[in-house]
Amino acid sequence: MTTDIEIARAAKKQPIQEIGAKLGISADNLVPFGHDKAKVSQDFIASLGDRPNGKLVLVTAINPTPAGEGKTTTTVGLGDGLNRIGKKAAVCIREASLGPNFGMKGGAAGGGYAQIVPMEDMNLHFTGDFHAITAAHNLLSAMIDNHIYWGNELEIDERRVSWRRVLDMNDRALRDVVTSLGGVSNGFPRQTGFDITVASEVMAILCLSTDLKDLERRLGDMIVAYRRDRSPIYARDIKADGAMTVLLKDAMQPNLVQTLENNPAFVHGGPFANIAHGCNSVVATTTALKLADYVVTEAGFGADLGAEKFMNIKCRKAGLAPDCVVLVATVRAMKMNGGVAKADLGAENVDAVKAGCPNLGRHIANLKQFGVPVVVAINHFVKDTDAEIEAVQDYVKKQGSEAIVSKHWADGSAGSEALAKRVAEIAESGKSQFAPLYHDEMPLFDKIKTIATRIYHADEVLADKKIRDQLRQWEEAGFGNLPICMAKTQYSFSTDPNLRGAPTGHSVPIREVRLSAGAGFVVVICGEIMTMPGLPSRPAAENIRLNDAGEIEGLF
Known part of the structure; x- marks a missing residue:
């Protein structure tokens, strides 16, 4: 064949x-x-x-x-x-x-x-689009750590830097890492990690922006860290939005x-x-x-x-x-x-x-x-x-x-x-009468429940007090009108990838919520979904090579 x-x-x-x-x-x-x-x-x-x-x-x-x-x-x-x-x-x-x-x-x-x-x-x-997105994302990462190194004028709480790094590769070893080891000249050690590039908020922003001005505005709106009083630090505070836009121009x-x-x-x-x-x-x-x-x-x-x-x-x-x-x-x-x-x-x-x-x-x-x-x-x-x-x-x-x-x-x-x-x-x-599933003014947790019950047909959403409080704080800060971006397994209506068919009577456990203020949505991470995938036991890369004619073999 x-x-x-x-x-x-x-x-x-x-x-x-x-x-x-x-x-x-x-x-x-x-x-x-x-x-x-x-x-x-x-x-x-x-x-x-x-x-x-x-x-x-x-x-x-x-x-x-x-x-x-x-x-x-x-x-x-x-x-x-x-x-x-x-x-x-x-x-x-x-x-x-x-x-x-x-x-x-x-x-x-x-x-x-x-x-x-x-x-x-x-x-x-x-x-080269994905390379540009990776570079722009990681430029911001570098500028955040550099700002902290040179005196931390913005008073960033190093424990609350939410901006991770990205790589367009499946690499489970990078999910949870410690950076800046090796002494004073390398900065201040902190725990962080990598996501895959396609999970980057920069990717989402590029895909939702209407032009370069909109792109730069959205990049500046990204929340990258918090101070000790929990007030947000934006990418524009780091002065990274202009250079990131330049990298993303093409x-x-x-x-x-x-x-x-x-x-x-x-x-x-x-x-x-x-x-x-x-x-x-x-x-x-x-x-x-x-x-x-x-x-x-x-x-x-x-x-x-x-x-x-x-x-x-x-x-x-x-x-x-x-x-x-x-x-x-x-x-x-x-x-x-x-x-x-x-x-x-x-x-x-x-x-x-x-x-x-x-x-x-x-x-x-x-x-x-x-x-x-x-x-x-x-x-x-x-x-x-x-x-x-x-x-x-x-x-x-x-x-x-x-x-x-x-x-x-x-x-x-x-x-x-x-x-x-x-x-x-x-x-x-002309029979289409399109309307979204929920209105902007609905509370964030109610939006999550609407998706879980009407799309996943779950009985309930499981979220501890910390997550519910976080959602309420975002609403008080003016982000309550944002839509919800659910992160869960693709293999099932539930959060259990092995539960096929049309399951009912299940619950949707929320592990974490993330505010993508630049992209304009709240990410809700459910079950065991990973934002940095791993390679399988026999990755496709093992079969990809150039033949004697210089043609690629094994790609598909």
Whole structure:
């Protein structure tokens, strides 16, 4: 079987200037990185303000399983399908993090014949955006410690420095560290740690900012430490916001690439949906909406994480409203939710499919709470049987929705044509009545309970007095109108990754809360979720190398 990387390497790419021309972007407004990728200039983006928006389609999925769901592949396939049926469509997805690429999750360019290229570049250094975010974040870290070293004019309490360092790699050894050992010349020892770059508030800010001025303001609003009287220290107090903006100047410009079928795709930003808000940048999405009649974007992991945050954070902050939601599921994942082992997924098992469908049903019901029409895309695998597919479609019909088989992985846009036609019909119908799940004025803890009970279907939220007091203090300080960004396992509606299906009767324990004042949300860390992942026992990096022809092998 031809691998994803072999398919991508054989692609007949068009010069990036030709891709830009399809959206009306002149060559003068592109900053090329080689022949097949470019950044779109800030001046051009600023000139689009008066144009009407196209239709916005969100692609999300059921809770991920080892069987695979194919959310990005479906996003790309649907974008190609819409172009195939005569619509002017663009795709908007996130950039890939090096951590998962060298760990076990893999990349973020799609797969089969529904991919974005250049796949190898996208999954590695790409245009350097993540490096810029890492550098800007760690510049602030260095300036905080340097300020303390040279007299601590701001009277920072060294025990209450909340700003950690970041690295775009899975490295569990850095989760909890002590810095500045080695004597007086190295500063004052303190306990801190590293998060992965995609969990950085700088990443979230880049993805939620509308322009460079907004970016600098948000960077300055970040709280990095506290004094002994618990008053906050902001990044602007450290005088880091200007230099950080300079480092992020080019990274703020969205990246333009193409699908295998030479349709335009914006790839920009990359916050994880289990520990951040999980959507591509506002500037990329809003730019695409001004240039295309249809924009297909995705939100990370399952709809309980990525889609919930897309609706409650990104749409709320950017004034966006999706016209249709596509919920991706596979027959294989239904069987795994129904109790079938991964090794046995190839055998027909209609009963297991039916047993696993409640997870899909829960996501359908959750998404409908936002007032947006939902259609299910069955991402087709070659061993799926007609009886299994029919079982999914029958179940979805009983939930008041519809499920359409899409074969984009094997057939590209020809395989997603039926899905594209139905999505276009729904988007044009005007039936979307989008509204976030909670209003800004609701108390922070009530917002958390709303997500836990209405999305996770938990019985209760467990939070000790220290956490509740912290939330009340933030409300008194003027942060009570912020939305909530839940950080929890992506594998379950609960905080237990092994609890599959559609569990009820569970609790949501809160371990920690963090105020992301610059990004504009409160992060709620639940269960055992880690903001710095570790590598598996056999990381993917063991199989990645250059062959004798200088080509990358083992990436996918």
